[in-house]
Amino acid sequence: MTNITDKLIAKIDEMNNPTVAGLDPRIDFLPDELKKTATTFEGCAKAVTEFNCRIIDSIKDIVPAVKIQSAFYELYSHYGTLAMDETAKYAKESGLIVMADVKRNDIGPTAEAYAAAYLGGELYDYITVNPYPGYDGIKPFADVCAKNGKGIFVLARMSNPSAADIQNMKLESGEPLYMHIGGLIEQWGSQLVGENGYSAVGAVVGATNPDEARFLRKKLPSVFFLVPGYGAQGGKGKDAAASFDEKGKGAIVNNSRGIIAAYKTDKYKGMTYYAAAREAATAMAEDLYSALKNK
Amino acid sequence: MTNITDKLIAKIDEMNNPTVAGLDPRIDFLPDELKKTATTFEGCAKAVTEFNCRIIDSIKDIVPAVKIQSAFYELYSHYGTLAMDETAKYAKESGLIVMADVKRNDIGPTAEAYAAAYLGGELYDYITVNPYPGYDGIKPFADVCAKNGKGIFVLARMSNPSAADIQNMKLESGEPLYMHIGGLIEQWGSQLVGENGYSAVGAVVGATNPDEARFLRKKLPSVFFLVPGYGAQGGKGKDAAASFDEKGKGAIVNNSRGIIAAYKTDKYKGMTYYAAAREAATAMAEDLYSALKNK
Secondary structure, rough: OHHHHHHHHHHHHHHEEEEEEEOOOOOHHHHHHOOOOOOOOHHHHHHHHHHHHHHHHHOOOOOOOEEEEEEHHHHHHHHHHHHHHHHHHHHHHOOOEEEEEEEEEEOOHHHHHHHHHOOOOOOOOOEOOOOOOOOHOOOOHHHHHHHOOEEEEEEEEEOOHHHHHHOOOOOOOOOHHHHHHHHHHHHHHHEOOOOOOEEOOEEEOOOOOOOHHHHHHHHHOOOEEEEOOEOOOOOOOHHHHHOOOOOOOOOEEEHHHHOOOOOHHHHHHOOHHHHHHHHHHHHHHHHHHHHHHOO | OOOOOHHHHHHHHHHOOEEEEEOOOOOHOHHHHHOOOOOOOHHHHHHHHHHHHHHHHHHHOOOOOOEEEOOOOOOHHHHHHHHHHHHHHHHHHHEEEEEEEEEEEOOOHHHHHHHHHHHOOOOOOOOEEEEOHHHHOOOOHHHHHHHHHHHEEEEEEEEOHHHHHHHEEEEOOOOOOHHHHHHHHHHHHHEOOOOOEOOEEEEEEEOHHHHHHHHHHHHOOOOEEEOOOOOOEEHHHHHHHHHOOOOOOOOEEEEEEHHHHHOOHHOOOOOHHHHHHHHHHHHHHHHHHHHHHHH
């Protein structure tokens, strides 16, 4: 059975780049010409859509996927929701795999509604999901994944400093919580494993804790990882490399600010935001593959 | 310092009803005359708004608050977001406290964006938040609560059967995870305690596990509880009563289907959906206060 993760892996191979570009368009990332029109919710939403589409045009032949962070769209009420969906549509039509980073979580008919909202249509291939409600909060998503050929990434070990407050709590068994949840994620996705051996139910595993990522990578051979925390949060290529298997597969690494706001750094000074985004996404592939070679 | 929870407590006292009406409008809850127009996203969103507003008209003088479940709006893309905001606006103008059940969770600037989206404006008084990212995912919300007089309810012990998969995992300390998280919630809200002794940082504690609710109620004297699981999920008045303090305060109990779809049950047969909603909300107050008297 081919699943969405097989498609993602094929696309990563085709682009030779295990990078997902995070479209988290904060207004202060926009160039002045777009900032000018960003004075109302409607104006912000339109500016953000324009910004995203120019970046997509510039990177669509070198990255396999984009990840759209819903928070930066919900900021603008229904104008933002439209901007998010329009961005997804444009990315999809540009041949990219589209992830919605929504971290939704609920139970029963409510989780079914979220699953239908994001995985019921054409726009999104993957969404992120929070595991706190347990299997009742996963099954409705997994069912839609099976039916519609979609995928989810369930939060396991996040990249932020205080994630450890909860995710690293040691259980009676001696195992930290994120490990237990990792095991549940593998179990939850066991019916959705594709031809490459990876399930449509993946996990979010931060680049900022490579030892933990290495441990999870070994323990969860069928779970594909979405890796945040590279770049602005401090994760390096060698840290992200911990999430890949011995064949250099099994993970995709997100970078948001480091790509879409690359033009604001000294390294890419003087370039347009979209040209700088392309350079940064290419540099990231080189960094990741070089780290994988030296792993 | 008066906080939003003081306002909520005053409103509960004024209405003599610790009930929050859950506006989770599934299309199959709608009466035929509204179902007819619910054939497109735009049509569904309009039908749902109409349904909500008639219910709000009917219950605004007997319940203190409504809780809007975002999943049932996100189903209809930007039309749904507009319907959600219009419902909130109508509820607010009708004098109700408005909760958005969004269970958002993220970190840093992303959590700030969610906090600004839902607690930055006039429409929502409270939102629900998932604790999995730890304090980095709470602080941005708590900061906006402090600044704008808003509140959050953080998931502690949910009402669904599989919540125990994760939330009841025993920690090395012997404590179940939900207890540890309960303690963190109290800590996270310690700077936002109001005149009634309750913080603007509350907790979600399901009615389906009264022993655990009783334990949390004792351990977390400054944490106000939002209690789901009454009615359709099996929680009775006496179960919900476990979340209240000895003065009969400290909690508000949600009921969605049991109020907005009451007209579909034998008990309220022949009534309009909004008249039945009013009867059901009144009956719920009686049930809860009778359980509290016999506690």
